[in-house]
Amino acid sequence: MSIPESGQRITPLRETWRQLMISARSRAPRLRASLMGLAAAAIAQGLALACLIPLFQALMPDARWCAALPWLLAMTVLVLTSTVIRWWALGFDYRGDMVRSTHELRSELGAQLRRIPLTVLQDKRAGGVNATLLGNVDEALSYILTIANMMSTALLTPVTVALVALYFDWRMGLILLLVFPLLIPLYRWRRPAYGRGMRMLADANERASADILEYAQGLPVLRATCRTGEKAERLHASFLHLEKIQTIGQQKGAKPNLILATVMELAILVVVFLGVVFVAQSSLDIAVLAALMVIVVRFSEPLATFVLYSKVIDLIEAAFVKIDALLGIVPLPQQVPTQVPQCFDVALEGVWFAYALSGEPILRDLSVRLPQRSLTALVGPSGSGKTTVTRLLMRHTDPQAGRITIGGVDIRTIAPEMLNSLISAVFQDVYLFDDSILANIRMARPDATDEEVEGAARAARCHEFVTRLPEGYQTRVGDIGDRLSGGERQRISIARAMLKNAPILILDEPTAALDTESEVAVQAAIDALVRERTVIVIAHRLSTIAAADQILVIDEGQVVEVGKHAELLAEKGRYARMWQAQQSVKSWHVACDPDQDVELVGD
Numbered sequence: 001m002s003i004p005e006s007g008q009r010i011t012p013l014r015e016t017w018r019q020l021m022i023s024a025r026s027r028a029p030r031l032r033a034s035l036m037g038l039a040a041a042a043i044a045q046g047l048a049l050a051c052l053i054p055l056f057q058a059l060m061p062d063a064r065w066c067a068a069l070p071w072l073l074a075m076t077v078l079v080l081t082s083t084v085i086r087w088w089a090l091g092f093d094y095r096g097d098m099v100r101s102t103h104e105l106r107s108e109l110g111a112q113l114r115r116i117p118l119t120v121l122q123d124k125r126a127g128g129v130n131a132t133l134l135g136n137v138d139e140a141l142s143y144i145l146t147i148a149n150m151m152s153t154a155l156l157t158p159v160t161v162a163l164v165a166l167y168f169d170w171r172m173g174l175i176l177l178l179v180f181p182l183l184i185p186l187y188r189w190r191r192p193a194y195g196r197g198m199r200m201l202a203d204a205n206e207r208a209s210a211d212i213l214e215y216a217q218g219l220p221v222l223r224a225t226c227r228t229g230e231k232a233e234r235l236h237a238s239f240l241h242l243e244k245i246q247t248i249g250q251q252k253g254a255k256p257n258l259i260l261a262t263v264m265e266l267a268i269l270v271v272v273f274l275g276v277v278f279v280a281q282s283s284l285d286i287a288v289l290a291a292l293m294v295i296v297v298r299f300s301e302p303l304a305t306f307v308l309y310s311k312v313i314d315l316i317e318a319a320f321v322k323i324d325a326l327l328g329i330v331p332l333p334q335q336v337p338t339q340v341p342q343c344f345d346v347a348l349e350g351v352w353f354a355y356a357l358s359g360e361p362i363l364r365d366l367s368v369r370l371p372q373r374s375l376t377a378l379v380g381p382s383g384s385g386k387t388t389v390t391r392l393l394m395r396h397t398d399p400q401a402g403r404i405t406i407g408g409v410d411i412r413t414i415a416p417e418m419l420n421s422l423i424s425a426v427f428q429d430v431y432l433f434d435d436s437i438l439a440n441i442r443m444a445r446p447d448a449t450d451e452e453v454e455g456a457a458r459a460a461r462c463h464e465f466v467t468r469l470p471e472g473y474q475t476r477v478g479d480i481g482d483r484l485s486g487g488e489r490q491r492i493s494i495a496r497a498m499l500k501n502a503p504i505l506i507l508d509e510p511t512a513a514l515d516t517e518s519e520v521a522v523q524a525a526i527d528a529l530v531r532e533r534t535v536i537v538i539a540h541r542l543s544t545i546a547a548a549d550q551i552l553v554i555d556e557g558q559v560v561e562v563g564k565h566a567e568l569l570a571e572k573g574r575y576a577r578m579w580q581a582q583q584s585v586k587s588w589h590v591a592c593d594p595d596q597d598v599e600l601v602g603d
């Protein structure tokens, strides 16, 4: 397996600098100052080392204390200056600015998750987002100062010494200038393949992280369907892939690193060799050579460390690419001036919509009107676009053509918070956060009092089962695990909608997965909820929506029939056939003889 050459871009240094400053958020100026400080410290260190040349000249051949003293003093001042600046610069790390920057970046990425179209987020795997917010954020910022410190000591300090050496002996200065910057082209030469390897590693980590999360979350289903082995194989394949990428990374990284380190050692040898030749020819002061040898030996360690750890730069860049990709997703545009609807009828006018991934139109020139305080049911075959209609109304994304209005106001001109406050939704799957039952209901309206939360819970038929829980409303959802039944979870979500008291309500098959007893309780709660609101119900079981004010039959993204239950039955069209089909299914029952296979029998 080889690292693909195409489609992988090496980020220019300027771009990495830009991404770094964006990522450092409000602490960018302090980080910039710290990085400048590290550069200044490295230059001061170079000047301090260069003082060794005149110092050695003052000491050789006969030690002249008075001539040496000023250089000794200058060296001391420069070393102290370099140390103080370095301490101050690295303070960004140890004073906690770096941790606060990573926190800010994580919060910004969290805020971005709230802003970006939900359909885009749905296309991303949860584990991938998780890897970006946790791993990539730390990788991008945490090692920056360590690496910058290493880079400046390995590159700026030798260059400073070389420039000063030019003054004492131009040949030696030139050799040093040629030898040390050699590191840069060498590093650039080995970098592309290794950088690609790091990006592949970041991708492989993301894939493995997503697979682990999916496997852990899906275990109940996998066990029930006896598929744990099959999925574990996929997880194992993902780990194998990670191993492969790591091996390639080691191969691609280790060999050039060895070559780089060897070339540097040879370069130091060349400096020493030529110096000895010049001294032998009496064209170089032995004191200058002695000082340069001390200095050059002093360089080899930072250079070797730099070569060894330069892969962290690639890791940092790979992390920036992931962060940038998430920050770069454009939120839905907000049209101005913003408007506030005064009434709550809903209309879709000539709506065309296709999901980004498939590009296939799901809604085709769809126009419907939902009068205020009426109940509209959307029915139709699976995949016909019913849920998509509700997603567009909640503005998870925008249609490619046409518009959606509430009270005659285009929803693109309604501020997102306002639009959220106008619509409640109850879905088949209820998500409860690991918090108290009280907090889970209150999240619909954070300023609600305990009494108001309890009132909503009573109206949603939750109060009885909540008060039976160990700590009543204060019981944490995580502590009782799966002890809440589907119907109970559903009623908590109805209590949320009750508390929110939004004028528009979306019910997406809330009773589809419930047993008859739960369904009766949930249905009673729903009956209380739907009063006086503009309601859209998606239902597969037509018996649950027979009383709707209007029924829209949707097929392939278009309304094919509209009317009340009785009218549509009289039409003897698509709805009537669906109704007939469901009625006939009802008359089937399962005949179960313990000794025989299960058999379906018609009455």
Ligand SMILES: Nc1ncnc2c1ncn2[C@@H]1O[C@H](COP(=O)(O)OP(=O)(O)OP(=O)(O)O)[C@@H](O)[C@H]1O
Pocket: 119, 122, 123, 355, 356, 357, 358, 362, 380, 381, 382, 383, 384, 385, 386, 387, 388, 389
């Ligand atoms: N995020 C998505 N990306 C791409 N295609 C999608 C996405 N979500 C849904 N679809 C596709 O859009 C079509 C309509 O889906 P939608 O969920 O609106 O149908 P539905 O009528 O509500 O179906 P069901 O009754 O089974 O819930 C389906 O073919 C579905 O596979």
